Amino acid sequence: MHRYIVLTILFAWALAAHAQNAPQTGKTPPLTGSNVLNPNISVVGNFLAYAGAEADGRGHGHDHGEEKPAAFELSEAELGIQAAIDPYAKADVFIGFHAHEVELEEAYVTWLRLPAGLGLKMGKFRAAFGKFNLVHPPETHFPDRPLAHEEFLGGEGLAAAGVQFSYSPPTSLYLNFIAEVTNVWDNAPAFGFIDEGDPLDEEDDHLERGGRRRSDLGYLGRAETYFDLTESQNLSLGLSHAASFWDEEAELRSHLSGFDATYRWKNPRRAIYRSVFWQTEVMHLRREMEEGADALDRWGGFTHLDYQFARRWHAGARADYTREAFGYEPDEPHGGRRGGMLYAAFAPSEFSLLGLYGRAVRLANGETDHTAFFRLTFSLGPHGAHPF
Numbered sequence: 445m446h447r448y449i450v451l452t453i454l455f456a457w458a459l460a461a462h463a464q465n466a467p468q469t470g471k472t473p474p475l476t477g478s479n480v481l482n483p484n485i486s487v488v489g490n491f492l493a494y495a496g497a498e499a500d501g502r503g504h505g506h507d508h509g510e511e512k513p514a515a516f517e518l519s520e521a522e523l524g525i526q527a528a529i530d531p532y533a534k535a536d537v538f539i540g541f542h543a544h545e546v547e548l549e550e551a552y553v554t555w556l557r558l559p560a561g562l563g564l565k566m567g568k569f570r571a572a573f574g575k576f577n578l579v580h581p582p583e584t585h586f587p588d589r590p591l592a593h594e595e596f597l598g599g600e601g602l603a604a605a606g607v608q609f610s611y612s613p614p615t616s617l618y619l620n621f622i623a624e625v626t627n628v629w630d631n632a633p634a635f636g637f638i639d640e641g642d643p644l645d646e647e648d649d650h651l652e653r654g655g656r657r658r659s660d661l662g663y664l665g666r667a668e669t670y671f672d673l674t675e676s677q678n679l680s681l682g683l684s685h686a687a688s689f690w691d692e693e694a695e696l697r698s699h700l701s702g703f704d705a706t707y708r709w710k711n712p713r714r715a716i717y718r719s720v721f722w723q724t725e726v727m728h729l730r731r732e733m734e735e736g737a738d739a740l741d742r743w744g745g746f747t748h749l750d751y752q753f754a755r756r757w758h759a760g761a762r763a764d765y766t767r768e769a770f771g772y773e774p775d776e777p778h779g780g781r782r783g784g785m786l787y788a789a790f791a792p793s794e795f796s797l798l799g800l801y802g803r804a805v806r807l808a809n810g811e812t813d814h815t816a817f818f819r820l821t822f823s824l825g826p827h828g829a830h831p832f
Contacts (some may be wrong), residue, residue, distance in 0.1 A: 592744025
């Protein structure tokens with residue numbers, strides 16, 4: 445049997461070599477024909493080194509049973525597979541390889557031309573809540589998540605399987621309306637509860653999503669607009685609202701509302717040398733509580749400014765604020781967490797980036813955590829444009 449397998453492989457190799465060396469004639473299919481069924485494949489790597497609170501396991505990002513990072517960590521290698529299915533639809537698949545797990549982050553089909561100007565997306569995808577949530581963690585400006593995103597949406601953001609409809613009316617002003625119906629968001633603290641597991645083991649605590657029945661779903665609506673201010677400046681604005689159950693019995697709901705604004709400046713005549721990017725997001729969470737208790741109201745948000753001051757150099761700052769919504773004792777005083785981050789990044793090209801980051805977070809108990817990050821990101825292969 446092995447002899448026949450070897451002979452078959454050699455025969456196939458000989459045919460392939462003959463075809464490769466054969467002279468090209470007018471009857472040879474165009475090269476593009478051989479790529480029709482080949483998707484674009486890319487890999488994005490994200491390497492981090494920590495010093496300070498994160499390296500000591502005291503970082504603010506591990507309050508929900510999340511694993512503490514090591515001092516050096518390849519936090520993620522993301523495999524992207526993207527291709528057009530036909531002239532009317534395209535497919536996107538993103539798989540995240542982490543230190544101890546492999547996760548299907550997104551896999552969806554988008555139909556671009558449906559009747560009445562509707563757009564349709566089906567599969568597992570990142571929810572259209574604000575702008576920041578749409579960007580995969582290795583491709584954001586930061587080595588961490590803004591405090592409010594981490595507190596309300598979790599370390600990986602809002603994502604679930606479901607369906608999304610979008611519609612842009614034919615008006616002179618750009619408007620886009622989005623509606624989503626999905627499963628309850630698995631990893632979002634705003635739509636789940638902390639299962640305390642073994643009372644003797646604090647690390648056994650883990651997040652459980654609310655609503656266990658099949659009919660318990662998440663609903664999201666968004667309205668957004670975009671307009672040019674000048675030839676070199678533009679502004680986009682958006683309002684989002686997500687709602688679902690947060691308790692196991694599916695009797696109590698969470699309502700998460702958000703506002704986002706993104707400003708961009710880039711001189712089209714010297715676009716590779718100078719640019720400004722400013723983004724702000726504000727969120728409000730309202731959770732229904734058991735009968736007789738007041739609803740829980742929490743605010744949070746961040747603002748981020750990135751300035752490209754030379755062809756390969758960026759500098760930026762981020763300011764954070766959030767009220768703690770989970771994991772506190774009702775009888776203890778609990779305030780907000782506020783923090784800031786400064787960074788400088790060197791980007792030899794659009795395919796790699798080296799960055800140095802410093803972050804300070806003042807916790808609700810009055811202590812301050814300081815963390816320094818070094819970050820390397822790289823991209824292999826073609827990659828699509830970020831959501832605009």
